[in-house]
Amino acid sequence: LGNTMLSNYSKHATSKLLSLRQLQTARKQKISSFVKGKGKLLSGTAVAVVGAATVTTYFLHQSAKASEDELHAPHLPWQHSGALKTLDAASIRRGYEVYRQVCAACHSMEYIAFRNLVGVSHTEDEMKAIAAQAQIVDGPDDNGKMFKRPGRLSDYFPSPYTNDEEARAANNGALPPDLSYIVLGVHGEEDYIFSLLTGYYDPPAGVVIGEDQHYNAYFAGQAIGMAQALYNEIIEYEDGTPATQSQLAKDVTVFLRWAAEPHHDKRKLYGFRALCFAIMFVPLFWYQKKRVFSVIKSKKIAFK
Amino acid sequence: MLRNNPLINLFIGSFYRLPAPININYFWNGGSTIGVFLVIQIVSGLFLSMHYTSHMQMSFFSVNHIMRDVNGGWLLRYMHANGASFFLGLIFLHIGRNVYYKTYYRKGAWIIGILLLVVSMLTAFLGYVLPWGQMSFWGATVITNLITAVPVYGEAIVKWLWGGFSVENPTLNRFYTFHFLFPFVIVALSVVHLFFIHMLGSSTPLGTFSNTMKLDFWPYYGVKDIFGFSIIISSFMMLVGFSPDLFGDPENFKKANSMVTPVHIKPEWYFLFAYAILRCIPNKKLGVFGLVFSILVFFFFLFSKKKLMSSLFYRLIFWSWSMNFIMLTWLGGCPVKDVFIYMAQISSFIYFFFLLILMLI
Numbered sequence: 001l002g003n004t005m006l007s008n009y010s011k012h013a014t015s016k017l018l019s020l021r022q023l024q025t026a027r028k029q030k031i032s033s034f035v036k037g038k039g040k041l042l043s044g045t046a047v048a049v050v051g052a053a054t055v056t057t058y059f060l061h062q063s064a065k066a067s068e069d070e071l072h073a074p075h076l077p078w079q080h081s082g083a084l085k086t087l088d089a090a091s092i093r094r095g096y097e098v099y100r101q102v103c104a105a106c107h108s109m110e111y112i113a114f115r116n117l118v119g120v121s122h123t124e125d126e127m128k129a130i131a132a133q134a135q136i137v138d139g140p141d142d143n144g145k146m147f148k149r150p151g152r153l154s155d156y157f158p159s160p161y162t163n164d165e166e167a168r169a170a171n172n173g174a175l176p177p178d179l180s181y182i183v184l185g186v187h188g189e190e191d192y193i194f195s196l197l198t199g200y201y202d203p204p205a206g207v208v209i210g211e212d213q214h215y216n217a218y219f220a221g222q223a224i225g226m227a228q229a230l231y232n233e234i235i236e237y238e239d240g241t242p243a244t245q246s247q248l249a250k251d252v253t254v255f256l257r258w259a260a261e262p263h264h265d266k267r268k269l270y271g272f273r274a275l276c277f278a279i280m281f282v283p284l285f286w287y288q289k290k291r292v293f294s295v296i297k298s299k300k301i302a303f304k
Numbered sequence: 305m306l307r308n309n310p311l312i313n314l315f316i317g318s319f320y321r322l323p324a325p326i327n328i329n330y331f332w333n334g335g336s337t338i339g340v341f342l343v344i345q346i347v348s349g350l351f352l353s354m355h356y357t358s359h360m361q362m363s364f365f366s367v368n369h370i371m372r373d374v375n376g377g378w379l380l381r382y383m384h385a386n387g388a389s390f391f392l393g394l395i396f397l398h399i400g401r402n403v404y405y406k407t408y409y410r411k412g413a414w415i416i417g418i419l420l421l422v423v424s425m426l427t428a429f430l431g432y433v434l435p436w437g438q439m440s441f442w443g444a445t446v447i448t449n450l451i452t453a454v455p456v457y458g459e460a461i462v463k464w465l466w467g468g469f470s471v472e473n474p475t476l477n478r479f480y481t482f483h484f485l486f487p488f489v490i491v492a493l494s495v496v497h498l499f500f501i502h503m504l505g506s507s508t509p510l511g512t513f514s515n516t517m518k519l520d521f522w523p524y525y526g527v528k529d530i531f532g533f534s535i536i537i538s539s540f541m542m543l544v545g546f547s548p549d550l551f552g553d554p555e556n557f558k559k560a561n562s563m564v565t566p567v568h569i570k571p572e573w574y575f576l577f578a579y580a581i582l583r584c585i586p587n588k589k590l591g592v593f594g595l596v597f598s599i600l601v602f603f604f605f606l607f608s609k610k611k612l613m614s615s616l617f618y619r620l621i622f623w624s625w626s627m628n629f630i631m632l633t634w635l636g637g638c639p640v641k642d643v644f645i646y647m648a649q650i651s652s653f654i655y656f657f658f659l660l661i662l663m664l665i
Contacts (some may be wrong), residue, residue, distance in 0.1 A: 046619070046623045046660075049623055050626055050627055050630070051622065053627035053630050053631065054630055057630055057631060060634070061638075084547050096344065111365075111368050111372065116372070148366055151532060151649065164348060179556075180368075181557035181558070184549060184554060184557045185554050185555070185557035186559050187554055198471045237517060255358075260373060260557070263371070263378040266378075267378065267379070267382070267544070267545050267546075268545055268546065269545075270379065270541065270544065270545040271542050271545015271546040272545065273541075273546065274538050274540075274541030274542045274544075274545055275538070275542055275545075277534075277538055277541075278534070278535075278538035278539075278542070281534050281538075282531075282534050282535055282538060285527075285530055285531040285534045286531055288527055288530075288531070289527050289528050289530075289531045292523050292527045292528075293524065296326065296519065296524070300334075
C-alpha cells in the first residue's frame with residue numbers, strides 16, 4: 001500500500017512538475033511568438049506612427065509658415081538646383097557683370113577676391129584686366145601715407161563705402177548688406193533674391209510708403225530702402241544675351257549663389273561619390289553580414 | 305603570445321574575442337556608430353583648429369577663410385557641423401533604445417551615458433558659438449543668461465563665465481578652449497562607459513542574460529557594425545554633399561552684431577526640445593529648471609525596477625513619447641506665438657508625465 005501510495009504520489013508530483021515545465025515552455029513560446037509575430041507588427045505600427053507624426057509636423061510647419069505675415073517667394077526651377085546639377089558658368093560671368101555695373105555702387109562683397117573668378121567664369125588675363133580697373137587703397141608707403149594703386153588678382157572686391165556709418169549716411173539710414181553670403185543668409189535663398197529684385201510694384205491703395213522707401217511685395221514689411229535697380233536693357237551683355245529684367249535678376253542671383261558657395265559643384269560631386277559608394281558597398285556589406293550570420297540564423301536551439 | 309601583453313589583451317577582449325549576446329538587433333549598432341562619429345569630429349576638428357582664430361574680430365573671417373581658401377576646408381567644416389547633428393541624433397536613438405528595451409538598470413553605464421549626453425550637448429553648444437555669426441552670438445547670449453536664474457550668485461557667475469559684462473572676446477576665447485578640451489573628456493567617459501558595458505556584456509532585446517548564448521564579437525558583430533557604418537557614413541556624406549546647410553540657420557551667415565538682434569533666436573535642432581520647454585514656461589526660474597530637468601530626468605530611470613520585457617502598454621507610451629519628442633522639437637523652432645506656446649505647454653507636460661509612467665511600469 002505504502003509503495004502504491006508513494007508511486008502515486010511520485011506520479012502526481014512528476015505530472016505536476018511536467019505541467020509546470022509545460023507551463024514554462026508555453027510561456028517562453030508565448031514570449032517568443034509575441035516577439036516574432038506581434039513584435040514585427042508592433043515595430044511596423046511604431047514606424048508608421050512616428051512617420052505619420054513627422055509628416056504631420058512637416059505639414060503643420062508648412063501651414064504655420066503660410067500663416068506668417070509675409071509673402072514667401074515661389075520656388076523657381078533653377079538650373080543648378082538638382083542634386084547633380086552644376087552652376088552655369090556663362091550665367092556667373094553675366095551675373096558678375098551685373099554686380100560690377102549695378103550692385104557694386106552700394107553693396108560690398110568683402111570676402112570675394114578677383115582671383116576667385118579665375119577659372120570659374122573668366123580667364124586669368126581677363127580678370128587681371130578687370131582688377132586693374134579698380135583703385136585699391138594700399139600702404140602705408142615710405143612716407144607713412146596711404147596710396148591708391150590699380151587692383152591685382154589677390155585683391156578683394158573694393159567696398160563702395162569705407163565703413164557702415166558712411167554707407168548708412170549715403171542711403172538714408174539703410175545699410176546695404178554685404179553680398180558675399182547673401183544667398184545663404186536669407187530664407188528662400190535664390191528664390192527670395194530673384195523675387196525681391198523683380199518684386200517692385202506701386203503701393204496698393206491705402207498703403208502709405210515713407211519718403212525714400214519703395215514698395216516691394218517680397219520684403220518683410222513691404223517697405224524697402226533699396227530702389228528698383230534692374231530694368232530691361234540697363235546694361236549690355238557681351239555675349240549678346242537679351243538683358244531683360246528677369247534675365248539680369250537671374251544671372252546676378254546665380255553669381256551670388258556661386259559667391260556664397262564657390263565649392264558648390266565640387267560638393268555635389270562628393271555627394272555623388274558618396275552615393276556611388278553606397279550603391280556599390282552597402283549591398284556588399286549587407287551580403288557579407290548575411291553570409292557570416294547564416295550559420296547562426298539557421299541554427300535551431302531547443303530547451304529540454 | 306599576444307594574450308600575454310595586457311594592452312593587446314584588453315584590445316582583443318574589447319573588439320575581437322568579446323562575448324556578445326546572440327540576439328541583439330540593429331539598435332545595438334548605435335554605440336559603435338557614435339564612436340565613429342566621435343572620431344570624425346575629433347579628427348576634422350583638429351584640422352579646423354589649425355586654421356581657426358578665436359578672436360571676435362577675426363573668427364568669422366577665419367571660418368570664411370577655411371570655407372574658401374583652405375584646401376578641402378569647406379568639406380572639413382561641413383563634416384564637422386553636420387557630424388555634430390549625426391552624433392547627437394545617434395545619441396538620442398541610443399538612449400531611446402535603452403528606454404524601449406528597459407536596459408537602463410545597468411546603473412554605471414546609464415549614469416556615464418547621461419553624463420556623456422550632457423557633455424556632448426555642452427560641447428555642441430560651445431562649438432556653435434565659434435563661427436561668431438549672428439545666431440552664434442545671440443545663442444550664446446540667451447543660453448549663458450539662463451545662469452542668472454541661479455539664486456543670489458547667478459549674476460556673478462554669468463559675468464565670471466563671460467569674462468566681461470556681455471558675451472565678448474574673452475567669452476569666445478574660453479569657449480574655444482573648452483570646445484577643444486571637452487571631446488577628450490567625452491573620450492575618457494566613453495572608455496568608462498565601455499568598461500561598465502563590457503564588465504557584464506551587452507544587454508539584449510529580451511532583457512535576459514545568458515552566459516552561453518554568446519557569439520564572438522569578430523566576425524559576427526564586427527561585420528554587422530561595418531555594415532551599419534557603411535549606411536550611416538554614406539548618408540552623412542550625401543548630406544554633406546547635397547544639402548550641407550539643411551540643419552543650419554541663414555542668420556549664421558551674417559557676422560555677429562551686438563546691436564542687431566535676430567527676429568527668431570533658435571538653437572540647432574538637437575536643443576529644440578529643451579528650448580521649447582524653456583520657452584513655454586512663463587516663469588524664468590521654472591523655465592530654466594524645466595530645461596535642465598528635461599535632460600537630468602533620465603537619471604531617475606535608475607530607480608525604476610528591472611523587468612524582463614516591456615509590456616504592450618509600455619511600448620505604446622514609449623512611442624507616444626517619441627512622437628511628442630518630435631513635436632517638441634518642431635515647436636522649439638516655431639516663432640513665439642500663443643498657439644505654439646500653448647501647444648508646447650501640453651507637449652512639455654506629456655514629455656515629463658510619460659517619462660514618469662515609463663519609470664513606474
